[in-house]
Amino acid sequence: xxxxxxxxxxxxxxxxxxxxxxxxxxxxxxxxxxxxxxxxxxxxxxxxxxxxxxxxxxxxxxxxxxxxxxxxxxxxxxxxxxxxxxxxxxxxxxxxxxxxxxxxxxxxxxxxxxxxxxxxxxxxxxxxxxxxxxxxxxxxxxxxxxxxxxxxxxxxxxxxxxxxxxxxxxxxxxxxxxxxxxxxxxxxxxxxxxxxxxxxxxxxxxxxxxxxxxxxxxxxxxxxxxxxxxxxxxxxxxxxxxxxxxxxxxxxxxxxxxxxxxxxxxxxxxxxxxxxxxxxxxxxxxxxxxxxxxxxxxxxxxxxxxxxxxxxxxxxxxxxxxxxxxxxxxxxxxxxxxxxxxxxxxxxxxxxxxxxxxxxxxxxxxxxxxxxxxxxxxxxxxxxxxxxxxxxxxxxxxxxxxxxxxxxxxxxxxxxxxxxxxxxxxxxxxxxxxxxxxxxxxxxxxxxxxxxxxxxxxxxxxxxxxxxxxxxxxxxxxxxxxxxxxxxxxxxxxxxxxxxxxxxxxxxxxxxxxxxxxxxxxxxxxxxxxxxxxxxxxxxxxxxxxxxxxxxxxxxxxxxxxxxxxxxxxxxxxxxxxxxxxxxxxxxxxxxxxxxxxxxxxxxxxxx
Amino acid sequence: xxxxxxxxxxxxxxxxxxxxxxxxxxxxxxxxxxxxxxxxxxxxxxxxxxxxx
Numbered sequence: 001x002x003x004x005x006x007x008x009x010x011x012x013x014x015x016x017x018x019x020x021x022x023x024x025x026x027x028x029x030x031x032x033x034x035x036x037x038x039x040x041x042x043x044x045x046x047x048x049x050x051x052x053x054x055x056x057x058x059x060x061x062x063x064x065x066x067x068x069x070x071x072x073x074x075x076x077x078x079x080x081x082x083x084x085x086x087x088x089x090x091x092x093x094x095x096x097x098x099x100x101x102x103x104x105x106x107x108x109x110x111x112x113x114x115x116x117x118x119x120x121x122x123x124x125x126x127x128x129x130x131x132x133x134x135x136x137x138x139x140x141x142x143x144x145x146x147x148x149x150x151x152x153x154x155x156x157x158x159x160x161x162x163x164x165x166x167x168x169x170x171x172x173x174x175x176x177x178x179x180x181x182x183x184x185x186x187x188x189x190x191x192x193x194x195x196x197x198x199x200x201x202x203x204x205x206x207x208x209x210x211x212x213x214x215x216x217x218x219x220x221x222x223x224x225x226x227x228x229x230x231x232x233x234x235x236x237x238x239x240x241x242x243x244x245x246x247x248x249x250x251x252x253x254x255x256x257x258x259x260x261x262x263x264x265x266x267x268x269x270x271x272x273x274x275x276x277x278x279x280x281x282x283x284x285x286x287x288x289x290x291x292x293x294x295x296x297x298x299x300x301x302x303x304x305x306x307x308x309x310x311x312x313x314x315x316x317x318x319x320x321x322x323x324x325x326x327x328x329x330x331x332x333x334x335x336x337x338x339x340x341x342x343x344x345x346x347x348x349x350x351x352x353x354x355x356x357x358x359x360x361x362x363x364x365x366x367x368x369x370x371x372x373x374x375x376x377x378x379x380x381x382x383x384x385x386x387x388x389x390x391x392x393x394x395x396x397x398x399x400x401x402x403x404x405x406x407x408x409x410x411x412x413x414x415x416x417x418x419x420x421x422x423x424x425x426x427x428x429x430x431x432x433x434x435x436x437x438x439x440x441x442x443x444x445x446x447x448x449x450x451x452x453x454x455x456x457x458x459x460x461x462x463x464x465x466x467x468x469x470x471x472x473x474x475x476x477x478x479x480x481x482x483x484x485x486x487x488x489x490x491x492x493x494x495x496x497x498x499x500x501x502x503x504x505x506x507x508x509x510x511x512x513x514x515x516x517x518x519x520x521x522x523x524x525x526x527x528x529x530x531x532x533x534x535x536x537x538x539x540x541x542x543x544x545x546x547x548x549x550x551x552x553x554x555x556x557x558x559x560x561x562x563x564x565x566x567x568x569x570x571x572x573x574x575x576x577x578x579x580x581x582x583x584x585x586x587x588x589x590x591x592x593x594x595x596x597x598x599x600x601x602x603x604x605x606x607x608x
Numbered sequence: 609x610x611x612x613x614x615x616x617x618x619x620x621x622x623x624x625x626x627x628x629x630x631x632x633x634x635x636x637x638x639x640x641x642x643x644x645x646x647x648x649x650x651x652x653x654x655x656x657x658x659x660x661x
Contacts, residue, residue, distance in 0.1 A: 266647045267654070391639030467632045474636030485644050492655040 003048045005062040005111055006040040006076055007121070009033060010104025014097045027087050030096065034080035041076035041107070044069060049113060057173060060113025067302065067449045071110040071229050074306045078221050078313050078430070079103040085317050085426035086214035089324060098131030099218050106222035110229050114173040115163040118230065122159065122194075125223060126152035132215030133207050141210040147497075151193060151203035159190025175233050187234065195227030195287060196280050197253055198260050202497035204280060205264070209272035209329070213320040216272055220316045221309050224279055228286045228305055237293015248379070251291030255385035257284030262392030264495060266399070269330045269488045271319045274400060275312070278355065281389055282308045288386060289370040292377050295453035300369030302449055307362040307437060311354035314430040318348035321419035321427070322404060328413060331400070331488035335409035340416050343424050345405045347431040352397035354434040357390050359468055362437035365444065365459045368468070372457065391475050398479045399486055 013033035020026040046069065050062035064072070082099070090096055105128060108121035126149065133145040165183030167173055178184045193200045204224070211219050231250070239246040261281025268274035282304070289301025321344045322337060323329050338345045354361040357368070367390060374382040418424070437444050445454035479486065536543045617634075 263643065263646050263650070266643055267650060387635070388639050388642065391636055392643045395640060395643055470630070470632035471636040471639075474633045475640055478637055478640035482640065482644055485648065489651070491651065494654060 003044050003062075003064075004040055005050055005108065006037050006044075006072060007061075007104045007108035007111070009037040009040050010079075010100045010107065013037075014100035014104065017093050017096050017100070022091070022093065026093075026096075030083050030087065033100065034083040037103075037107075038076045038080050041069075041072040044072060051113070057116065058114070059117045060174075061108070061117055062111050063113030063175075064111065066447070066451075067229070067232060068110050070302060070306060070447045070449065071225070072107060073447065074309050075103070075107050075110065075222065075225075077433075078309050079107075079218075081317075081426040081430050082214065082217045082221070082313065084429075085217060085320075085423050087422040088420040089214050089320070089423070090212070092135060094131065095135040095212060095215065098128045098135065099215065101128035102132065102218055102222060106226050109226050113175060115166070115175055116173055118175060119156075119160055119163060122226070123156050125226065126156060129215075129219055129223060132219055133211045135212045135215060136210055138210070144207045144210040148203045148207040151200070155190045155193025155200070157190075158186045158193070162187030162190055175230075177236065178234050188238075191227050191230050191234065193227075194223050195231055196224055196257070196283055197287075198256050198280075199496045201257070201261075201280050202495055202500060205273050205276040205495065206497060208276040208279070209270050213324055217313055217316045217320060220275070220279060220312050224283050225286075225305050225309060228283060228290065228301065231287065232290045232298060232301065236290055236298055238291060248291050248293065248377075251288045251293075251297075251374070251379060251382055254284045254286070254288030254291050255382045255389075257281060257287060258389035259284075259385050259392070262389050262396060264493065265396045266392060266486070267491070267493050269332055269490055271322070271329055271331060271334070271400065271404065272316065273493075274331075274396065275315050275319060278315075278393065278396065279312060281393065282312065282355065284389065285367060285370050285386060288382060289373060292370075292373045292379065292382075294373055294377060295450040296369065296376065296457060297373035299448045299450050299454045299457070300366060300373050303366035303369055303444055303454075304363075306444060307354065307366045307434070310430055310434050310437070311351040311361075311363060314347060314351040314427060314434065315355065317423065317427045317430070318344050318351060319404075321423050324423075325416040325419060326413045330490065331403040332490055333411070334404045334413065335407035335411060336405070337413070337416070338405040341405075341418050343428065344419050345401075347427040348405065349401055350431040350434055352401050354438065356394035356397050356472065357468065358394075358472055359460075359465050360435070360438045362434045362441075362444070364438060364468065365441040368459050368464055369457055372464075387471070391471060394472050394475045395479055395486065398476060399488070402479075402483075403488055 010033065013029065016029060017026065020029045044062075044064045046065050048062060048064040049060055052059045052061060082103075086096070086099070090099075102125055105121040105124035109118055109125065112118040112121060130145050130149050133141050133148060135141075162178070162183045162185075163173075165181070165186065166178055169179065169181070169183060178187055189200070193203075196204045208216055208219055235250055237248065238250040240249045241247070258281050261277045261279070261284060265274050265277035265281060268277060286301045286304045286308070289297045289299075289304060291297075292300075319329075321341065322334065325341065326334065326337070328334055350361070354363040357363045367386075371383055371386050374386065419427075441459050442455070445451065445457070448454040
């Protein structure tokens, strides 16, 4: 069987979309692309590679090993689910083109074997996903899209600079762990933007809620997870030395993300903004696993990538279906949809239980693996943060599901219809996998990077299971008791982006006022100098005479009581112009160079 | 004061004796308390009004 880079299937699909109109032919093409892409990813075997020599470099467009393969499987599966989901929602060809380019470039990034190829796909991802935001065609989306791309351009520049410095230092472009230095820092910043490290995360909750309904499903999957994948390749178990002691700083960044994301998610009213903050939080678990750096830690981080993609895409699908049917996106405006949208409700509850790490669902397996890895590495603070974040996550999803589906409301939205069939098919397939992996986790273990370590992990030990059940049961009880305090409010939430926007306005003011005034002053001085040169060059002899006369007059002023300055100023007007011949001009230039040469010989070349 | 003592007890149990019966119940309650407190404190510096930019 021919093993093709899956990216080619999606790029070809994107190129063919405009030729298929907007009817059934387009749907058939999209389904074909989804399944061929899926088959292409699943047909790849480890150690497959496609190397293209280019200008002395060997660019590796396909490098398949266990880590890239698991990413390829889940990316192409959820890509297929998102395409099926979007069949009845998306109207414009451009949105499909952006979606396929985004999906294809994400697969191109995870199968890239060198940093330059990775960078190319990294940037295509940023620009194609921008289209998914802008196709909302609202002013909010346009503004959020601009902020999104500015952030990603900044991250892309840092990433490229890190790659170049790494290449200059080592002469190696293969994707591998980076040696410490400025290149290390820049690459970490570049990866950190895509992975939504605190405080580089603000583009995520800002832009995802403003994307199109189908666009948000695509976006919830690829950008951050590609970042985690690159982190696993380049910074596994990254350490910094503080007072001579090694400190797994990336793991603790993950712990911070897990807590920070949950706290802000709990404050949200916009359902997709709530989910966006949970991406930050869940990516925190992945980053923690990668940052711990042990076999079980990296397995846990990657297993969480796999599971998170399933339940987070499902959550965005469910909320997309709710927005599609009701036209409302705030919890304060929703409620009572369980009877009208039963399949959406059931799949959303499955996704909520999965992300909360409830026993029997996929999130329980991978979250437990990451926390277990932290316990084995004696990182107690990290264990504390991750366990606390799982309490907040469950609390947050009790809030989301209750206020969207179960709260009694007299609202007219209680008369809406169930989501279209294509949406329900995609949601049901994804929900099935969430349960299947939870019940039978070995189907995930066999595809993890370190299958030996994964097979030794038992997710269902009595202590872990009972502890999780106790924790979540108490959380549910407390939710019921404190529902009033947790209820959603119509509220403008400020995150760190408030400071960025303030700083941004400050920079714009600085550019428009003091900087422009300074530039104007410099411009004026330069113009005056240029005018003087023009004036002098018109008649150098006469100008020299005028300058000498003016200087002499000024010097003689203390001795000569009668001022001749007015007379001198008139000289420029009264003096007849004298023109030099070309020969004289050339002679003057030659004399100038001769003098310059003599000075150089004496003070430059011949100087000891 | 009471909250602070409870947090300290939960932390001590978390670090040294997680197998205590009912520890996770206590930890769950403390966790919810922490989040309710944190979100309400943050809410005090937030503006009321429709969520937008």
